[in-house]
Amino acid sequence: MSLLYEGALQDLVEEFGRLPGIGPKSAQRMAFHILQADTADVDALAHALREVKRRVRFCDTCGNVAEDATCVICKDERRDRTMICVVEEPKDVLAVERTREYRGLYHVLGGSIDPMAGIGPDDLRIKDLLPRLQSGDVQEVVIATDPNLEGEATATYLIRLLGSVGLTVSRLASGLPVGGDLEYADEVTLGRAFEGRRSVS
Numbered sequence: 001m002s003l004l005y006e007g008a009l010q011d012l013v014e015e016f017g018r019l020p021g022i023g024p025k026s027a028q029r030m031a032f033h034i035l036q037a038d039t040a041d042v043d044a045l046a047h048a049l050r051e052v053k054r055r056v057r058f059c060d061t062c063g064n065v066a067e068d069a070t071c072v073i074c075k076d077e078r079r080d081r082t083m084i085c086v087v088e089e090p091k092d093v094l095a096v097e098r099t100r101e102y103r104g105l106y107h108v109l110g111g112s113i114d115p116m117a118g119i120g121p122d123d124l125r126i127k128d129l130l131p132r133l134q135s136g137d138v139q140e141v142v143i144a145t146d147p148n149l150e151g152e153a154t155a156t157y158l159i160r161l162l163g164s165v166g167l168t169v170s171r172l173a174s175g176l177p178v179g180g181d182l183e184y185a186d187e188v189t190l191g192r193a194f195e196g197r198r199s200v201s
Contacts, residue, residue, distance in 0.1 A: 009035065058090075061132070063108030063125050065090045073106060080104040082139040084132065086158060088112050088146060096144060104142070107132065112150035113157055121157055133165055140168040147174045147192070 005013060009031060016027035034042055058064065059071035066072070073079060073093070083104030087093055093106050109124040132138065143158050145151035155171055162169045175193030185193070 058108075058110075062106045063090070063110055063128070064093050064106055078103075081137045083142060084129070084138055084140075085142040085144050086129065087144050088151065088154070092144065092146075102142075104140075109145075109154065112145060112154040114150045114153075124154075126158070126161070130165075133162075133167060138167060140170060143169065143171045 012031040012034065013024075013027045016022055016030045017024055019027075022030070034045075055067050056065055057067070057069075059066040059074055060069045061074045062071060064071040064073060080103045083102075084107050085096060085102060085104055086107045086109065087096065088109050088111060090108055093108065096102050096106075107125070107129050109126065111119055111124055113119060113121060113124070133141070141158075141162055143155045145154045145158075159169055159171070173192075173196040175189060175196050
């Protein structure tokens with residue numbers, strides 16, 4: 001990012017620009033918002049940033065975000081302990097929870113297999129999953145990795161790894177979005193929709 005301002009304002013623009021999904025113009029808008037905001041609001045933001053770094057950690061059991069050694073989902077006795085849904089990131093847990101269709105436990109891998117970025121299976125929390133499956137409670141593992149190249153590579157690896165464990169291993173269905181048109185669907189999406197078709201009669 002080229003130097004547009006001087007001193008503290010330029011530093012702030014550059015720091016915002018380092019955040020994922022924030023380009024130069026967005027970073028500039030955010031910096032000017034902070035500049036024009038009340039001091040109390042800026043102090044509250046700074047306090048929240050410090051507190052999240054100080055207090056938030058990853059659950060020892062599943063890898064989800066938590067303020068204790070165990071996250072609220074793992075602590076919840078009402079959860080179905082016969083199912084574990086494997087996701088890439090903690091934000092994926094929130095996405096699944098919003099559906100209100102799943103009441104089991106989670107396992108957060110901390111990313112996906114990406115050989116181009118030098119990330120292999122040993123760099124993820126895959127080895128932490130296996131002891132959880134030996135408890136005798138778990139009957140099904142639902143693989144809910146992203147439907148992209150890295151997510152598919154991770155899912156394929158997990159399916160092969162878990163094939164000999166003796167549990168049901170399932171993969172989230174993927175395909176056409178509700179309200180979408182067939183003519184605008186790409187070949188991969190349409191192909192997955194055909195693979196995941198189900199009988200209605």
